[in-house]
Amino acid sequence: MLEIPRPPVLEHLTPHDLVTYFHCPHEMELMRTRDPARTPGPAGIPVTPADVVPLRHSPMFSPPLSKVEVYPGRIDIAPDDVLVYQDDGEDGLPMLFPPERIRLDARYREGARTLVDPELNFAGRPDLVIARADGALVPLEYKSTYMFVGYHEAHGRLFDTVQAIAECRLVHAAFGKRPPYALILYGDQAGDGEREGWVRIPYTEADEHWLRAALVQVRADRVRPPVPAERNCASCEANEAGRCRFAAARYDGPHHRAAFLASPRPALR
Numbered sequence: 001m002l003e004i005p006r007p008p009v010l011e012h013l014t015p016h017d018l019v020t021y022f023h024c025p026h027e028m029e030l031m032r033t034r035d036p037a038r039t040p041g042p043a044g045i046p047v048t049p050a051d052v053v054p055l056r057h058s059p060m061f062s063p064p065l066s067k068v069e070v071y072p073g074r075i076d077i078a079p080d081d082v083l084v085y086q087d088d089g090e091d092g093l094p095m096l097f098p099p100e101r102i103r104l105d106a107r108y109r110e111g112a113r114t115l116v117d118p119e120l121n122f123a124g125r126p127d128l129v130i131a132r133a134d135g136a137l138v139p140l141e142y143k144s145t146y147m148f149v150g151y152h153e154a155h156g157r158l159f160d161t162v163q164a165i166a167e168c169r170l171v172h173a174a175f176g177k178r179p180p181y182a183l184i185l186y187g188d189q190a191g192d193g194e195r196e197g198w199v200r201i202p203y204t205e206a207d208e209h210w211l212r213a214a215l216v217q218v219r220a221d222r223v224r225p226p227v228p229a230e231r232n233c234a235s236c237e238a239n240e241a242g243r244c245r246f247a248a249a250r251y252d253g254p255h256h257r258a259a260f261l262a263s264p265r266p267a268l269r
């Protein structure tokens, strides 16, 4: 009897994979080989060939950024906004809602809090999901670092934008309602909130198109080349663990990336 060929299983990816690939594809590959179940090649072995030619930039294109809105100061939570999801595995999240406005969705209240998109084989956990007073459902990602000046000019937080777009897609898939935007809250913990701020990232058709194309690109890349550069390597976890033979700088701790991202940089490539 003729066997009907099954469609290939898509490689499982997370928002964190996308963010890491956006830094350096080899970093993503090395991080994934810590978990053999998530390694596309032989267990625990990166697919990157030993004679790979390193790149100067990640091959992933930047997400659309045209309508990002940047707000210094405290985030604007309306009196009728309600918290419907919280990643309780995440420490240090701000208390934005009083108890009477926390109504967690029963599907994600106990244990299984990972939001899954079966169509794209994509899964992850936003920090919070808020049902806004106007009916919109939006993910919120909290960053303990400060908000820098010149969001667009510095294009510094593109990594956070990648994560925000990915989380909008997960909220759409898991809750059945498309978020019009995501929020990123910068808490400035080290500076007592003096440089606190928040950013509103729209989730348009163009953003979803970018996300789908990015997932295809990551899955099609069977080289996962390194991007050795101080801005990447000095804060790379794989480098910290001594796992990268292409490192261009010594590991210098997670603060290095935050400091780098806050510094002025040239325009988008």
Ligand code: SF4
Residues within 6 Å of the ligand: 023, 024, 026, 027, 028, 030, 226, 227, 228, 229, 232, 233, 236, 237, 238, 239, 244, 245, 246, 247, 248
């Ligand atoms: S050390 Fe640098 S080149 Fe190596 S994986 Fe990390 S970021 Fe990429």
